[in-house]
Amino acid sequence: MVDRGCCNGNGGTCSKLHVYDWLDDVINIANPIDLVEVRFKNTRKDFFRNLNNLKLDPGDIVAVEANPGHDIGIVTMTGDLVMEQMKKHKVTLINGEIRKIYRKAKQADIDKWKEAIALEHQTMIRSRQFAIELNLNMKIGDVEYQGDKTKAIFYYLADDRVDFRQLIKVLADTFRIRVEMKQIGARQEAGRIGGIGPCGREICCASWISNFVSVNTNSARYQDISLNPQKLAGQCGKLKCCLNFELDTYIDAQKDFPPTNIHLEAENANYQYQKSDIFKRLYYYSQIGDQSATFIAVPVDRVKEIIRQNQKGKRVARLIQDFEIKPVIEKMGFEAGSERDTLTRFDEPKSSGNKKRGNNNRRRKFKPKS
DSSP, rough: OOOTSSSSSOOOOOGGGOOOOOTOOOOOOOOOOOOOOOSTTTOOOOEEEEETTOOTTTTTTEEEEEEESSSEEEEESTHHHHHHHTTTSOOOEEETEEBBBEEOHHHHHHHHHHHHHHHHHHHHHHHHHHHHHHOOOOOOEEEETTTTTTEEEEEEESSOOOOOOOHHHHHHHHHOSSSEEEEEOOHHHHHHOOOTTTTTEEEEEEHHHOOOOOOOOOHHTTOOOOHHHHHHHHSSSSGGGGGGGGGHHHHHHTTTTOOOOEEEEEESSSEEEEETTTTTTEEEEETTTTTTTOOOEHHHHHHHHHHHHHHHHHSSSSSSSSGGGOOOOOOOOOOOGGGGTTTTTTOOOOOOHHHHHHHHHHHHHOOOOO
């Protein structure tokens, strides 16, 4: 049977939509919850009320109330944890009430549901042709038919606002359905298609991210990443979502860092900031006017001390104090009983014994094969 609940509609994984029900084994006898979470296509979830007290388990296919008619979805969660999920998702209401579950899907409902799924790809291709003929600057990325084939949701991408009123009339007349247009972003489109990221793993929006957080270039600046658009952009053309993953750690590590636009004044010269190693708490400075590109690593605490001294009108003798200079570790040799165990045994070329072996080979006599 076709799993319509898949994230991308073509058999992809839905692990990112799964929620672990840690209250599954807790029975609420005093105040039972009749709310059910149901999953549809393209990460769409909704919440319904089980007024008929049906025995539902995750994975059951149910017929639910829609506007108009009914829709087919897959149960993903029941019980008390649904109330917590409702705080994160917008609940669709009809006259101020939550929609209800009609019944478990019958075989006739499932057959009609499969017929609706089979129409989606062809409908998407034709709708793209209609959009091109009407000169609309938009891309229809996917189509989702309602379970009873009376309505379809057209997911589209557009950079600017699009007047698609004429397109809706053409789609409604052609397919004899009610049409709903829903705009999605480039991130949602990339998550629907999927792919492999530069890290070598499946892109996060296709594997586990369901709620997108805005990403800006400040995330790269805080992490001292080069502002190269080609490296910072993902497959969707937007900034990579992973730029936010470690951002809080970098921000916490730099809370007491001094500003980088202040020159350090020493007795011999002035120094300007070049780069930093955030987690080692090091600033790298170079002498102003020095073309040798020699960087001096200065601890952050020492930088703050130098800035305080300069603000008082004093110049420091040197950027780094004697106890802060790291000692040079001498190259240690490996002492062993034989020369073949030394660490440098591969550096020295060995004399070749091919000549000697060649003479021995000429002395050998081979018996002919019988």
